[in-house]
Structure formats: structure tokens, C-alpha cells
Amino acid sequence: MILRVFIAVFALLLLISATLLVVIVETTPLVTTRASEQVNDADTVNALLSQLQQSIKNRDESQTLVITEPQLDSLVGFIQRAAAGFRGKVNVTPSASMLAVSLQLPYTAGQGWLNLSVTLLPGKEVKVDQVSLGDLQIPGGLALRVLEWLVNVWTDSDIASYARQQVRGITMTDEDITVRLAPLEGLLRRLNEVKNGLTVEQDTELRDLTAYYLRYISWQDLSLDSTPQSLASYMQLTLARAAARSNPDTAVQHNKAAILALAVFVGHHRIANFVGDIQPDADRALRPARPAHLAGREDLARHFIISAALKVLSEQGVSLAIGEFKELMDRAMGGSGYSFVDLAADMAGVEFARVATDPDLARQVQAVIAANREEGVFMPAIEGLPEGLSKAEFEREYKQVDSDKYLQEVAEIRARLAELPLYATSP
Structure with a gap:
């Protein structure tokens, strides 16, 4: 008797579910x-x-x-x-x-x-x-x-x-x-x-590792130097430390933490909100004495490392969409204009995070970055890429994103990224 009741209830629930699917699922958007x-x-x-x-x-x-x-x-x-x-x-x-x-x-x-x-x-x-x-x-x-x-x-x-x-x-x-x-x-x-x-699922290991690397990089001499330092120098020290503290099984987690710590330290301290309580002093965020730079520009350093962090925290499409949307906003009066240079830094950051968190490449990335302070290892050349475009100039030249000419510029950036051995390497 109980079995028959159970079967009847199950069949009824199945029928209701099937009916709802028929009603709410459609074949066209x-x-x-x-x-x-x-x-x-x-x-x-x-x-x-x-x-x-x-x-x-x-x-x-x-x-x-x-x-x-x-x-x-x-x-x-x-x-x-x-x-x-x-x-x-x-x-x-x-x-x-x-x-x-x-x-x-x-x-x-x-x-x-x-x-x-x-x-x-x-x-x-x-x-x-x-x-x-x-x-x-x-x-x-x-x-x-x-x-x-x-x-x-x-x-x-x-x-x-x-x-x-x-x-x-x-x-x-x-x-x-x-x-x-x-x-x-x-x-x-x-x-x-x-x-x-609010209790949400959190990767406490990643949070604690990020807090460690944030403190580690903040103690280094270059972080206290009054002379602006290249992002490459910060990456070299942090990834070298990650290489020393990790093994092939833990390299991905350490690389993720290193990227997030760098994003909080030289990118923007509010990135920490996505990671957890990692600042030693809740009222005073750790930051370098002078902003880091990439290709001689502070904005490119932020674009690169924040995009890398967003890739760690989310999907690649979100990271690139944020960078692209920010550039479209910058076309307004008083903004810096649409910049394919900034977009190149965003895309490079996403690529760096991709290889650094690939289990088959994580240790190799640690070794390459730890041995180099050259920005060209992870950032492509930016010469010739258009920037500073107002909305009128952008529309006159490219019409809109996803136009053939716009996609040609994006393809050029991808080609430059592919020329870098760090991103061309496959496991």
C-alpha cells in the first residue's frame, strides 16, 4: 500500500514538472x-x-x-x-x-x-x-x-x-x-x-593564502620605495615566493592567491571584498608607497592585474566585458576615451591568469616570472593601438563593438598575445 502511494505521488510530481517545463520552456528567445x-x-x-x-x-x-x-x-x-x-x-x-x-x-x-x-x-x-x-x-x-x-x-x-x-x-x-x-x-x-x-561558501584556504601574500609583498623594499616600481618587479617577487612555498599539486592555489594579493595591493584594495578578511588592519588597507606602473603607465598596471584577479574570481567573458564596458564609458566628455591599449592590458591579464591557474602550466609560469623582471614577458607591445577615442570618433571609425573593424583591432591584440612564449606555451 505504501509503495503504491509513493509511486502515485512520484508520478504526480513528475507530471507536474513535465507540465511546467512545457509551459515555461520555449524554442525561441x-x-x-x-x-x-x-x-x-x-x-x-x-x-x-x-x-x-x-x-x-x-x-x-x-x-x-x-x-x-x-x-x-x-x-x-x-x-x-x-x-x-x-x-x-x-x-x-x-x-x-x-x-x-x-x-x-x-x-x-x-x-x-x-x-x-x-x-x-x-x-x-x-x-x-x-x-x-x-x-x-x-x-x-x-x-x-x-x-x-x-x-x-x-x-x-x-x-x-x-x-x-x-x-x-x-x-x-x-x-x-x-x-x-x-x-x-x-x-x-x-x-x-x-x-x-551572511554565511556564504568561502574558500578559506585561498583567503588565508591571499592574506599571506598580501603581507609578504607589503614588507618588501620595493613596496616602501618612493620611486614608482614596475608591476613586473612585484610579480617577480610574489611568484618567486609562490614557487618556493608550493609544489606541483598546490601551485595553482598559490598562484591564484598571489594574483589576488597583487590585485588588492597594487590594483585596488576593494578587490579584497571578493576574497574575505585579508587586511591586517581593517581601517588601513595595505598599498605601495607609490603606484605600480606597466609600460610606464599606472592605469595599465591596474588594468592588467585587476583583470587577472577577475579571471581568477569569475569567467573570462566577465573579465573582458568589464574592461570593454569601462572603455566605452570613458568615451564620455571628461573621460580618457576608448583605449585599445587599456583593452590589451585587460586581455593580457586574463591570459596571464589562464596560464597561471592551469594545473599543467602553473609551475612553469612561476619559474618564468620569478626569473624575469621584463614586462614583455607577460605584456604585449602597445605601439600602434588606437586610444583616446571620443564617442563620436569611435562610432565614425568602428561604428560599434563587434563590427568587422573593431574585431580586427581585437584580433591584432590577440595576435600580439600569441607571440609571447608565456601564452603560446601549451602543456
């Missing part, structure tokens, strides 16, 4: 917009970042954020370039704004898609009209309450409920969404409490 077109307005995101910075600075005052459709679409386009199988589109109107997302399912040969659309309404609070998942229609209020409950449960707090209550009004036009917020002080304080109390 809802979104067909190309990311290369969306990120063309990436320079508009600078204004949004400026608003957010001011809101945090004036956290004791009520805030009004104006978010334009190009800004939202650019951010969605960035995600699309970073994550394969993701497509998104934002449409803003005075009566409602919709976010549409298409996610390609793995192992379906491009024939399986999850299509999600969310419609946000103007009003005195956050109000969702409806949520569509394939052919399944979910009332917006129900979807919002379920999401709020899930976030609260996951964080063991009421942060989602509190955040929703901070919204004092949403208005829309054909071009933007205006969100009125209560003072952010309380929300920021609660977010910090949630972050400190």
Missing part, C-alpha cells in the same frame, strides 16, 4: 536585441554612477534617482556580453516599464529558452503588474511577495521588506524612471549588518 547596440550608450552610465555616489555621500537626506532607458539598456547589454546565453531588453514608457530576459538552457543546442518578463508600474511604492515565465502568468503582487520572502529567508533578516519600504514613489516618462527614496543611512547600515552576518 523573447529578446533578440544585440548587446553591441545596447552598450553603445555605456558612457551614459557615468551620470548614474555619479548620482549613486552623491546619494551615498548624502545618506542622511531623501534621494531622487533618475535612471534613463539608455543607462538601463547599457547595463543589460553589459550582462549580455559577459554571460553567454543571456539576452535582455528594457522598455520605459509613462504607464509601465518592462524588463524582458531570455536565458538559453544548457544542453539544448540553442532550442531551449526561459523567457521572463517583468512589468513595473508607477506609483507610491514598488508595484509589479505581472510576471511572465514562458506561457505561465504570475500575478505581480504574488511574485513580489515571494521574492521578498526568499531574500529575507536567505539573509535571515528583513532586508528585502525594509528596502521595499524605502521607496517613496516611482514615476516614468518615455525616457526615464524617477525613483524617490527615503534617506539611505538606515538601508546602508542594514546591508552592512546582513553582509557581516
Whole structure:
């Protein structure tokens, strides 16, 4: 009797699951917009970042954020370039704004898609009209309450409920969404409490190794020297130490830690937020006396080592998309302009992290870097690569990312990288 009940329940669950799959999985994507077109307005995101910075600075005052459709679409386009199988589109109107997302399912040969659309309404609070998942229609209020409950449960707090209550009004036009917020002080304080109390899976070995290499490099003479030092010198000392402390079985983990420590030390101290509590003094981040340089430029050293760290922490597509998006933002008035030189440093950093974390190459990379202080070992030549392009100049010359001429420049960088023995080496 019990066996028959179990079989019946199992069959019912199987039938429900199969029905849901039929309803929500579709053979074509809802979104067909190309990311290369969306990120063309990436320079508009600078204004949004400026608003957010001011809101945090004036956290004791009520805030009004104006978010334009190009800004939202650019951010969605960035995600699309970073994550394969993701497509998104934002449409803003005075009566409602919709976010549409298409996610390609793995192992379906491009024939399986999850299509999600969310419609946000103007009003005195956050109000969702409806949520569509394939052919399944979910009332917006129900979807919002379920999401709020899930976030609260996951964080063991009421942060989602509190955040929703901070919204004092949403208005829309054909071009933007205006969100009125209560003072952010309380929300920021609660977010910090949630972050400190949230238990997430963490690689404690990598965290501790990174903390070790961060302290090690900070004690070296070149870190205290008032004369700017090459990134190659920092890499040589750190990778030599990694070689001395590791063996063929542990070399990858030590190389990852060395890259992350260098990114925190000479790149940006906030990279530590992705690793854990690694600073000896929580109120004073370790950093060199003078910024490191690469090809005589501080910005290239940061581009290289931060991209390497992002590769360690994420997928390659994310690392390159971040670098590319940053260059597109720099085309705005007052920015440094689009730079294929910066992009070359980003791509070199990703390549370095790739070989340094390859189990068959990790020890070899340690030996090569430990024996050299030459930047040309890991950074390709940058002569002749265009940079400083304004948005108008970029569009006139390349039209958009992924155009044939743009891809030719990227191919040139890849060719220069391939000429370096460190990156051409195969296990």
C-alpha cells in the first residue's frame, strides 16, 4: 500500500514538472536585441554612477534617482556580453516599464529558452503588474511577495521588506524612471549588518593564502620605495615566493592567491571584498608607497592585474566585458576615451591568469616570472593601438563593438598575445 502511494505521488510530481517545463520552456528567445547596440550608450552610465555616489555621500537626506532607458539598456547589454546565453531588453514608457530576459538552457543546442518578463508600474511604492515565465502568468503582487520572502529567508533578516519600504514613489516618462527614496543611512547600515552576518561558501584556504601574500609583498623594499616600481618587479617577487612555498599539486592555489594579493595591493584594495578578511588592519588597507606602473603607465598596471584577479574570481567573458564596458564609458566628455591599449592590458591579464591557474602550466609560469623582471614577458607591445577615442570618433571609425573593424583591432591584440612564449606555451 505504501509503495503504491509513493509511486502515485512520484508520478504526480513528475507530471507536474513535465507540465511546467512545457509551459515555461520555449524554442525561441523573447529578446533578440544585440548587446553591441545596447552598450553603445555605456558612457551614459557615468551620470548614474555619479548620482549613486552623491546619494551615498548624502545618506542622511531623501534621494531622487533618475535612471534613463539608455543607462538601463547599457547595463543589460553589459550582462549580455559577459554571460553567454543571456539576452535582455528594457522598455520605459509613462504607464509601465518592462524588463524582458531570455536565458538559453544548457544542453539544448540553442532550442531551449526561459523567457521572463517583468512589468513595473508607477506609483507610491514598488508595484509589479505581472510576471511572465514562458506561457505561465504570475500575478505581480504574488511574485513580489515571494521574492521578498526568499531574500529575507536567505539573509535571515528583513532586508528585502525594509528596502521595499524605502521607496517613496516611482514615476516614468518615455525616457526615464524617477525613483524617490527615503534617506539611505538606515538601508546602508542594514546591508552592512546582513553582509557581516551572511554565511556564504568561502574558500578559506585561498583567503588565508591571499592574506599571506598580501603581507609578504607589503614588507618588501620595493613596496616602501618612493620611486614608482614596475608591476613586473612585484610579480617577480610574489611568484618567486609562490614557487618556493608550493609544489606541483598546490601551485595553482598559490598562484591564484598571489594574483589576488597583487590585485588588492597594487590594483585596488576593494578587490579584497571578493576574497574575505585579508587586511591586517581593517581601517588601513595595505598599498605601495607609490603606484605600480606597466609600460610606464599606472592605469595599465591596474588594468592588467585587476583583470587577472577577475579571471581568477569569475569567467573570462566577465573579465573582458568589464574592461570593454569601462572603455566605452570613458568615451564620455571628461573621460580618457576608448583605449585599445587599456583593452590589451585587460586581455593580457586574463591570459596571464589562464596560464597561471592551469594545473599543467602553473609551475612553469612561476619559474618564468620569478626569473624575469621584463614586462614583455607577460605584456604585449602597445605601439600602434588606437586610444583616446571620443564617442563620436569611435562610432565614425568602428561604428560599434563587434563590427568587422573593431574585431580586427581585437584580433591584432590577440595576435600580439600569441607571440609571447608565456601564452603560446601549451602543456
